[in-house]
Amino acid sequence: xxxxxxxxxxxxxxxxxxxxxxxxxxxxxxxxxxxxxxxxxxxxxxxxxxxxxxxxxxxxxxxxxxxxxxxxxxxxxxxxxxxxxxxxxxxxxxxxxxxxxxxxxxxxxxxxxxxxxxxxxxxxxxxxxxxxxxxxxxxxxxxxxxxxxxxxxxxxxxxxxxxxxxxxxxxxxxxxxxxxxxxxxxxxxxxxxxxxxxxxxxxxxxxxxxxxxxxxxxxxxxxxxxxxxxxxxxxxxxxxxxxxxxxxxxxxxxxxxxxxxxxxxxxxxxxxxxxxxxxxxxxxxxxxxxxxxxxxxxxxxxxxxxxxxxxxxxxxxxxxxxxxxxxxxxxxxxxxxxxxxxxxxxxxxxxxxxxxxxxxxxxxxxxxxxxxxxxxxxxxxxxxxxxxxxxxxxxxxxxxxxxxxxxxxxxxxxxxxxxxxxxxxxxxxxxxxxxxxxxxxxxxxxxxxxxxxxxxxxxxxxxxxxxxxxxxxxxxxxxxxxxxxxxxxxxxxxxxx
Amino acid sequence: xxxxxxxxxxxxxxxxxxxxxxxxxxxxxxxxxxxxxxxxxxxxxxxxxxxxxxxxxxxxxxxxxxxxxxxxxxxxxxxxxxxxxxxxxxxxxxxxxxxxxxxxxxxxxxxxxxxxxxxxxxxxxxxxxxxxxxxxxxxxxxxxxxxxxxxxxxxxxxxxxxxxxxxxxxxxxxxxxxxxxxxxxxxxxxxxxxxxxxxxxxxxxxxxxxxxxxxxxxxxxxxxxxxxxxxxxxxxxxxxxxxxxxxxxxxxxxxxxxxxxxxxxxxxxxxxxxxxxxxxxxxxxxxxxxxxxxxxxxxxxxxxxxxxxxxxxxxxxxxxxxxxxxxxxxxxxxxxxxxxxxxxxxxxxxxxxxxxxxxxxxxxxxxxxxxxxxxxxxxxxxxxxxxxxxxxxxxxxxxxxxxxxxxxxxxxxxxxxxxxxxxxxxxxxxxxxxxxxxxxxxxxxxxxxxxxxxxxxxxxxxxxxxxxxxxxxxxxxxxxx
Numbered sequence: 019x020x021x022x023x024x025x026x027x028x029x030x031x032x033x034x035x036x037x038x039x040x041x042x043x044x045x046x047x048x049x050x051x052x053x054x055x056x057x058x059x060x061x062x063x064x065x066x067x068x069x070x071x072x073x074x075x076x077x078x079x080x081x082x083x084x085x086x087x088x089x090x091x092x093x094x095x096x097x098x099x100x101x102x103x104x105x106x107x108x109x110x111x112x113x114x115x116x117x118x119x120x121x122x123x124x125x126x127x128x129x130x131x132x133x134x135x136x137x138x139x140x141x142x143x144x145x146x147x148x149x150x151x152x153x154x155x156x157x158x159x160x161x162x163x164x165x166x167x168x169x170x171x172x173x174x175x176x177x178x179x180x181x182x183x184x185x186x187x188x189x190x191x192x193x194x195x196x197x198x199x200x201x202x203x204x205x206x207x208x209x210x211x212x213x214x215x216x217x218x219x220x221x222x223x224x225x226x227x228x229x230x231x232x233x234x235x236x237x238x239x240x241x242x243x244x245x246x247x248x249x250x251x252x253x254x255x256x257x258x259x260x261x262x263x264x265x266x267x268x269x270x271x272x273x274x275x276x277x278x279x280x281x282x283x284x285x286x287x288x289x290x291x292x293x294x295x296x297x298x299x300x301x302x303x304x305x306x307x308x309x310x311x312x313x314x315x316x317x318x319x320x321x322x323x324x325x326x327x328x329x330x331x332x333x334x335x336x337x338x339x340x341x342x343x344x345x346x347x348x349x350x351x352x353x354x355x356x357x358x359x360x361x362x363x364x365x366x367x368x369x370x371x372x373x374x375x376x377x378x379x380x381x382x383x384x385x386x387x388x389x390x391x392x393x394x395x396x397x398x399x400x401x402x403x404x405x406x407x408x409x410x411x412x413x414x415x416x417x418x419x420x421x422x423x424x425x426x427x428x429x430x431x432x433x434x435x436x437x438x439x440x441x442x443x444x445x446x447x448x449x450x451x452x453x454x455x456x457x458x459x460x461x462x463x464x465x466x467x468x469x470x471x472x473x474x475x476x477x478x479x480x481x482x483x484x485x486x487x488x489x490x491x492x493x494x495x496x497x498x499x500x501x502x503x504x505x506x507x508x509x510x511x512x513x514x515x
Numbered sequence: 516x517x518x519x520x521x522x523x524x525x526x527x528x529x530x531x532x533x534x535x536x537x538x539x540x541x542x543x544x545x546x547x548x549x550x551x552x553x554x555x556x557x558x559x560x561x562x563x564x565x566x567x568x569x570x571x572x573x574x575x576x577x578x579x580x581x582x583x584x585x586x587x588x589x590x591x592x593x594x595x596x597x598x599x600x601x602x603x604x605x606x607x608x609x610x611x612x613x614x615x616x617x618x619x620x621x622x623x624x625x626x627x628x629x630x631x632x633x634x635x636x637x638x639x640x641x642x643x644x645x646x647x648x649x650x651x652x653x654x655x656x657x658x659x660x661x662x663x664x665x666x667x668x669x670x671x672x673x674x675x676x677x678x679x680x681x682x683x684x685x686x687x688x689x690x691x692x693x694x695x696x697x698x699x700x701x702x703x704x705x706x707x708x709x710x711x712x713x714x715x716x717x718x719x720x721x722x723x724x725x726x727x728x729x730x731x732x733x734x735x736x737x738x739x740x741x742x743x744x745x746x747x748x749x750x751x752x753x754x755x756x757x758x759x760x761x762x763x764x765x766x767x768x769x770x771x772x773x774x775x776x777x778x779x780x781x782x783x784x785x786x787x788x789x790x791x792x793x794x795x796x797x798x799x800x801x802x803x804x805x806x807x808x809x810x811x812x813x814x815x816x817x818x819x820x821x822x823x824x825x826x827x828x829x830x831x832x833x834x835x836x837x838x839x840x841x842x843x844x845x846x847x848x849x850x851x852x853x854x855x856x857x858x859x860x861x862x863x864x865x866x867x868x869x870x871x872x873x874x875x876x877x878x879x880x881x882x883x884x885x886x887x888x889x890x891x892x893x894x895x896x897x898x899x900x901x902x903x904x905x906x907x908x909x910x911x912x913x914x915x916x917x918x919x920x921x922x923x924x925x926x927x928x929x930x931x932x933x934x935x936x937x938x939x940x941x942x943x944x945x946x947x948x949x950x951x952x953x954x955x956x957x958x959x960x961x962x963x964x965x966x967x968x969x970x971x972x973x974x975x976x977x978x979x980x981x982x983x984x985x986x987x988x989x990x991x992x993x994x995x996x
Binding site for chain 1: 880884891895900901902906907910911913914917918922925926929930932933936937940941943944947948981982985986989
């Protein structure tokens with residue numbers, strides 16, 4: 019489908035402009051207006067991303083809906099956008115989650131409502147920019163700019179230790195990304211261009227590829243996060259308000275994995291193959307070791323944060339075994355983890371809003387007072403543990419199948435997590451939801467209201483829907499995955515090596 | 516008369532500003548204190564007039580005047596216009612502050628305009644002596660301005676320190692110039708360059724001279740290891756004067772570096788590159804690390820200036836046209852950021868209260884969300900976070916340095932930039948995450964509020980469209996050198 023409308027630009031700028039508009043509602047006297055405006059803005063933002071799905075050409079593995087304007091001619095930098103089968107599902111996830119976050123923060127956030135809502139709307143546009151930028155400097159601008167609203171969200175509306183957590187989050191990410199910037203400048207001097215598609219064609223010697231790969235690794239592994247650069251994540255998650263945790267887990271972590279697929283692997287394919295063992299080792303450590311760490315947590319949010327790291331290990335494992343099953347599995351896992359982790363954090367948020375504690379030991383027997391909520395929570399916990407029939411199963415199963423083709427032990431270690439994941443998730447569910455009513459706080463709990471029911475209900479439908487019928491995602495990614503793998507199969511080493 | 520006329524036209528902006536400065540000094544004598552606002556109006560008109568003259572007489576060609584002592588090239592025109600704009604912004608910011616502290620007098624405006632003439636001569640000097648004269652005119656006015664609040668012991672101390680160290684630096688510069696004169700037999704920058712190209716006479720003497728010239732320049736720029744005066748003077752001087760010292764003179768100092776090192780001593784590039792690399796790296800380390808330990812906002816900005824100068828040197832040490840253009844872009848971005856940063860300090864100060872500690876920014880988001888937002892843009896811009904102008908400034912100088920092959924140094928600088936981000940983030944943290952200690956309303960004139968908003972938003976808008984300033988810098992450099 020060819021249209022004159024700049025569809026991707028709309029998807030980026032509608033939420034950003036809506037966010038700026040929300041900012042102008044000013045202080046909390048007009049909080050109600052700010053909420054409704056933010057909801058309208060997030061719905062408009064979601065609608066703006068829908069044409070990317072409806073107009074998508076499923077047979078085309080390349081970039082679609084491209085827009086290209088000259089931006090900084092002195093450095094040959096363009097405002098160049100485009101999406102393929104990997105980015106479209108992630109963009110839809112982003113705009114969808116923005117609506118969820120706006121609704122989830124509805125009456126929970128009481129101070130500086132306009133700034134809170136605006137931060138998420140602006141962040142949503144910037145993240146869509148990251149998923150669709152095809153010029154590396156444009157990408158870098160979106161990538162860094164996105165940190166600013168998140169920094170404020172954690173710092174203003176976060177928990178007691180929020181300042182430490184948010185500065186750690188910002189500096190960790192900044193340090194990694196600056197090295198990536200150096201790599202981009204290096205590539206610019208090789209090609210006289212900042213265009214990603216030019217970098218795909220550029221032959222590079224293996225040592226150079228390895229250095230470039232590590233520069234990207236610093237930026238993306240921090241974001242995913244991979245063991246051992248994951249330590250900012252538990253802090254950030256624990257201190258962030260519920261909305262912040264949801265966006266962090268559902269989308270920001272995916273940015274790292276997406277960027278590996280978009281930058282590190284196609285630009286340095288030989289280094290990716292060369293270092294695959296290293297990446298797989300880190301992924302397996304993330305999957306197994308972090309699962310043990312999760313088992314030992316007493317704070318629910320920390321537990322889910324570690325579980326996120328463990329699940330993201332599947333994504334990187336699936337990417338670096340270089341076969342279609344693994345890659346498809348990684349992408350499905352990204353989307354599914356987006357829904358499940360968001361839902362888990364929202365569940366913790368529901369409890370936290372009522373009791374103001376995230377400690378597992380502060381609860382017990384919640385099912386007696388909040389039966390509807392407990393049903394949802396158990397469903398999401400099952401999905402988190404990878405129960406067949408939920409979307410959590412599909413991605414993990416595909417990755418395990420893919421790694422079985424490469425090495426039995428990879429698959430064996432990865433599959434262990436189906437046990438560990440079930441262990442830490444279900445143990446937490448048991449301690450929080452089942453048993454006798456633990457204390458007076460729990461006895462006074464009221465079940466979820468309509469707003470909470472709506473959010474959790476929609477997410478539950480999606481988790482089950484994609485678990486039973488994942489085809490919408492896989493159909494979309496199929497052509498792109500094939501094309502990416504065939505690109506990766508060709509060495510980019512210059513002749514003579 | 517006809518022979519000297521073209522020379523006079525080349526120097527018309529300087530002559531005009533000089534005349535107006537004298538006129539303002541005289542006018543002040545005949546004005547009642549209640550009418551002093553006229554002086555302010557005349558000063559702004561002077562800047563507007565000078566800008567009009569500079570722009571109307573602008574040509575992309577290079578023309579020399581006064582037997583080659585003075586040059587009128589695109590770089591000088593662009594830098595002069597930037598100096599006018601910077602000074603005009605500063606006048607708007609400082610007016611209220613000076614009135615409250617009894618410094619709203621003709622001397623201030625006359626001295627600033629005289630110092631501006633000094634800067635303009637530095638920008639257009641094409642002879643060792645012209646450059647030196649411009650530098651001294653600038654420096655002497657600045658010494659006096661720092662001490663303008665006569666009964667303030669801290670300001671007087673700062674002025675004394677500034678004067679002694681500044682005089683030492685001028686002496687070093689002059690000594691270096693005399694060595695160059697001895698080695699090449701000329702004071703004219705073009706001729707010095709030519710005679711060096713034809714074959715270096717006595718290499719050791721040249722290098723000795725070069726060391727002194729670089730040291731003198733580093734002193735004026737505030738690069739490590741000649742940075743000692745910067746924090747003390749920034750801290751001690753009244754904020755209105757700190758704003759002046761920290762902003763527009765850097766444009767003139769940049770021009771002087773280009774005139775001396777690039778146009779005059781380009782043959783010795785390999786030698787000065789080595790010196791600049793060391794100074795740049797040290798400036799970035801000491802500036803960024805020491806800034807973390809500061810509790811005083813002005814001192815923090817002083818160390819931040821030192822690290823910015825380090826980045827500025829990255830472009831120059833690349834010794835390529837691209838590098839000089841990126842340095843010029845950096846220095847103009849730096850001036851805009853510094854003006855906005857100090858503008859915010861002035862905005863928060865009031866009668867009997869100097870907002871100069873970091874804690875004075877606490878909870879600004881609750882006192883005034885808009886001003887907190889503006890200051891946040893300034894801080895992120897200084898930290899070099901996109902989409903602000905500061906990012907592109909860092910990006911271009913790093914790009915130039917990488918092109919010149921300084922890979923290790925660039926990676927190091929990038930890591931230090933992340934260290935530097937910490938103390939800028941701390942300011943944002945204070946404004947957004949902490950509760951205000953001081954809940955008094957912010958009093959400021961509308962002019963100042965509007966100007967500050969325009970200034971800070973310019974950092975964002977020019978960040979979204981960096982081509983504007985980048986293009987101007989490239990135009991100026993490529994047509995002048």
